[in-house]
Amino acid sequence: MSENPILVTGATGKSGSRVAARLRAAGLPVRAASRGGEHTFDWADGRTWDSALEGVRAAYLVQVDGTRFVRPFVERAVRHGVRRLVLASGRGIDDPDYANDPGGVRDALLDSEAAVRESGLEWTISRPGWFAQNFSEGFFAEAVAAGELRLPGGDGAVSFVDAEDIAAVVVAALTEAGHSGQIYELSGPEALTLAEAVAAISTAAGREIRYVPLSVEDFVAEQVAQGIPAPEAAGFADVLEPLRNGTDAHVSDGVQRALGREPRTFAEFARSTAAAGGWSV
Numbered sequence: 078m079s080e081n082p083i084l085v086t087g088a089t090g091k092s093g094s095r096v097a098a099r100l101r102a103a104g105l106p107v108r109a110a111s112r113g114g115e116h117t118f119d120w121a122d123g124r125t126w127d128s129a130l131e132g133v134r135a136a137y138l139v140q141v142d143g144t145r146f147v148r149p150f151v152e153r154a155v156r157h158g159v160r161r162l163v164l165a166s167g168r169g170i171d172d173p174d175y176a177n178d179p180g181g182v183r184d185a186l187l188d189s190e191a192a193v194r195e196s197g198l199e200w201t202i203s204r205p206g207w208f209a210q211n212f213s214e215g216f217f218a219e220a221v222a223a224g225e226l227r228l229p230g231g232d233g234a235v236s237f238v239d240a241e242d243i244a245a246v247v248v249a250a251l252t253e254a255g256h257s258g259q260i261y262e263l264s265g266p267e268a269l270t271l272a273e274a275v276a277a278i279s280t281a282a283g284r285e286i287r288y289v290p291l292s293v294e295d296f297v298a299e300q301v302a303q304g305i306p307a308p309e310a311a312g313f314a315d316v317l318e319p320l321r322n323g324t325d326a327h328v329s330d331g332v333q334r335a336l337g338r339e340p341r342t343f344a345e346f347a348r349s350t351a352a353a354g355g356w357s358v
């Protein structure tokens with residue numbers, strides 16, 4: 078059984094790529110799946126599901142926000158004899174006041190969590206807060222690299238979590254005993270405002286990077302002027318609401334519970350990313 082591969086979906090993304098790398102570093106066979114990755118897999122195309130699940134012993138599920146593919150995929154996984162599932166979810170999904178959610182992301186994630194819990198398989202749910210890697214690989218990366226991050230983030234603070242810690246927790250849940258039935262809420266060790274986070278990146282990268290707080294109206298107007306459709310710009314402003322209002326400032330203990338150690342600080346994330354060539358001009 079230990080020779081059977083572990084399926085990693087979202088394997089080209091921020092958490093999945095690190096999960097796959099850590100499993101491989103441990104000498105474990107990995108099926109790295111996504112639309113454009115090593116093993117072709119598309120949540121929206123059920124014809125790709127069986128080859129992803131064939132012979133797999135455990136799977137990390139990174140879903141596409143607002144979709145409902147996890148429940149039927151879990152049923153398929155049961156039929157394939159998969160024994161263990163780890164689901165990527167998100168902090169705040171059990172709080173109806175967490176954020177505006179016109180896209181139904183929250184309800185879809187709750188349904189995915191329920192599907193995994195009801196599967197009869199061993200399951201673990203990872204609920205990370207905002208990733209530190211949003212500054213280096215995600216939403217904010219381009220602006221940060223260009224030296225100015227203009228967002229409607231106010232001066233709310235967020236306990237950004239390093240995707241390396243997320244991946245370490247997911248790998249532990251995929252490979253070790255003792256994590257079944259656990260929901261791990263994951264954050265960094267402290268909350269930082271966007272200004273503080275950008276200052277830490279400036280220090281690590283050795284060049285000036287600024288955060289410019291915008292009102293939601295100004296942000297949407299700027300995005301529209303750059304050719305982004307207004308509903309998309311407004312949707313992005315909604316996504317940033319927990320950041321503005323400090324809903325994501327609290328610190329969670331999932332890294333400590335799963336790994337028995339403290340999470341990495343934002344400064345550590347910034348230093349290691351800069352040392353690896355991130356944010357270089």
Ligand SMILES: NC(=O)c1ccc[n+]([C@@H]2O[C@H](COP(=O)([O-])OP(=O)(O)OC[C@H]3O[C@@H](n4cnc5c(N)ncnc54)[C@H](OP(=O)(O)O)[C@@H]3O)[C@@H](O)[C@H]2O)c1
Pocket residue numbers: 086087088089090091092093110111112113114118119120121139140141142165166167168205206207208211215
């Ligand atoms: N970013 C954050 O701060 C944050 C915080 C909390 C929770 N989350 C949650 O974490 C999840 C995203 O995780 P992530 O940041 O690790 O991923 P990510 O970096 O956004 O990457 C998404 C991955 O999904 C794959 N993908 C996209 N569409 C697909 C499709 N139709 N079929 C199969 N694969 C598809 C992509 O690869 P291909 O393009 O090759 O298919 C990629 O590997 C989301 O559910 C998000 O809500 C994110």
